[in-house]
Amino acid sequence: MATMTMAKALNAALADAMLDDERVVVFGEDVGQLGGVFRITDGLQARFGDKRCFDTPLAEAGIVGFAVGLAMSGLRPVVEMQFDAFAYPAFEQIASHVAKLRNRTRGALSVPMVIRVPYAGGIGGVEHHCDSSEAYYAHTPGLKVVTPATVADAYSLLREAIDDPDPVVFMEPKKLYFGSGEAELPARTEPFGRAVVRRSGRDATLIAYGPAVPVALEAAEAACEEGWDLEVVDIRTIVPFDDVTITESVRRTGRCVVVQEAQGFAGVGAEIAARVQERCFHALHAPVLRVSGLDIPYPAPMLEHTHLPSVDRVLDAVARLQWDDQPDPRWLTEGSAA
Amino acid sequence: MTSTPQAVRRATPRKRRPATPAAPDPSAGLLPEAESVRLLNPDGSPLPARADYPEPPVEALREMYRRMVVGRRFDAQATALTKQGRLAVYPSSRGQEACQVGGVLALRDDDWVFPTYRESMALTARGIDPVEVLTLLRGDWHCGYDPTVVRTAPQCTPLATQCVHAAGLAYGESYQGRDTVAMVYIGDGATSEGDFHEGVNFAAVFKAPVVYFVQNNRYAISVPLSRQTAAPSLAYKGVGYGVPSEQVDGNDPVAVLAVLNRAVAHARAGKGPFLVEAHTYRMEPHTNADDQTRYRDADEVAAWRDRDPIARLESYLRARDVLDDAAVAEIAAQAEEYAAGLRERMNIQPTVDPLSLFDHVYAQPTPQLVEQREQVRAELAATQEGDA
């Protein structure tokens, strides 16, 4: 086992994929000589040449559309969107072509590619640099949407994404880039479509993904002091989604809080909460609660900590899980309270 | 005696500084000619031959004529099929036959075409089964043909998005040592979309062998060209990207093919993309569902009837003695046969399978899709039982 950052693991995954498969080409803005603004493509151009790793004109629709054509010609494009919000110009290409070409052509033409998106906040970034955009992609059939929370997953999921026959939007939590973890490369973790129990517990299940996973884990540790033994499930691959693991966990614990960094309304957490409720209704002792970012545009750096789901907010939600069999007073109408 | 002061002469001979050569015009070879390239007059009589745009061989022109006649008949048949409820909608390209056919005739079979919804005629001229071409509009699936077999992308409706795909495909092909050319069909209105500019720019920067072929039919549904651009013509959009460009009379089949041949040769030779603007006119409404009286006069449409591309080529070929009454009749008969075959096949109600909705969303269906498929299967079974 070696200790390394998530950034390093992602870089190693790209390099190993390029080594193993000469169809893999990596391109985007500043990914060549500079190695990307987060250095995820560091050294790839020097090592593999400027045909395999190259800078493009500054145009995100162009980058993704170009990748569509390259994939049609038989190459395996891996493109970098510089920041979450700067992928929006490419949305038409992603939603109308990347996601649909296989379906539109009854499987005759597929465009396997990886669209890497550094996303979410917690890094003191100014506006347009901290969006949680995963719901837009997860809501688009035809895309796989993956987001690692551990160093080993970063490597393994990226390798799997590059090998996958379908297009993958690979969401990289920026605030985890430079945190270290243990991994032995080439790491192979659970495949796409499998959620993982990061911490076992008996009393309630916290379900999280991407940047919210460390928050959930920290909350679970803190909860011990209050006498709660919490389980933490890391979703890892939003699409394809693993109903089995979360259902099994919540049926066992009987309580569930979904934690996501993104704004909550109509988000991935809402989907997860609905699915848990559908599958675990008879095992639930309390409504499924959500802890998410606020329903506001991502705030300015000095205010982001009010927005971000914190350990305390998670613990507050856990406290509201009707431990004493009393309904949460905030959901009682005057009539029913009487 | 007073001496008039005289300027002292230099003892050494005066050297002349060589005149600074005029800086080469960086736009030379990129700008289109001020007037459209034209090789035939509207009445079909020839204009002087041009060395830069050699006239295509006469067999190619005869074949072009044949495909234009068949194409127009196909187009009329497709419009008729909308009236019979066999097609949901049909965007006609009547009047644009020289462009529709020229664009595919300039290519090899292993080149790639990136068409729009307007190009049904072009695709049938490329030899794709007309029923497969019309699948999208009949409504039994989106794309009816296998793009990898006929080297033709699905007809593209999100305007201009195909411009970048072509750049990527063409670059990817040359990257892998193949000399494939990509031909992008695009309308005048769509040149205002960002993806047109990104596509042309990417192709230029990566020297991708793409021909961007703008059919300027003067309207984007109801919106006239003057609302799309203030440029002298759309062919002037190439110079800003370093892309050589030309404008051509899009109703002059000989000139269209000559210019496209040169554009394709340029791309295939590894010199990067080429932009061609063809000035043409759509004689029919935007689609059968459009009401063109709201935005253009009947007089304007009538005036374009005198510039009919098929009549123009026919009179030229007749004058050159390579087409006679018998050949014209024979080609007309072929066109009728083609239309009759299409009509007959389109009269058969296609079978659709609701369970196929779950195929091809992903290479392997997700567990959720498997579940939904099972639900639909049960619904279908219950419906069948109810019917029985």
Ligand SMILES: Cc1ncc(C[n+]2csc(CCOP(=O)(O)OP(=O)(O)O)c2C)c(N)n1
């Ligand atoms: C991105 C996008 N916006 C709007 C439309 C709706 N639309 C379909 S065709 C059309 C007009 C296009 O005009 P032009 O590019 O000149 O092509 P033509 O139809 O004349 O061949 C419009 C606005 C669309 N298909 N895609």
Ligand SMILES: [Mg+2]
């Ligand atoms: Mg138009």
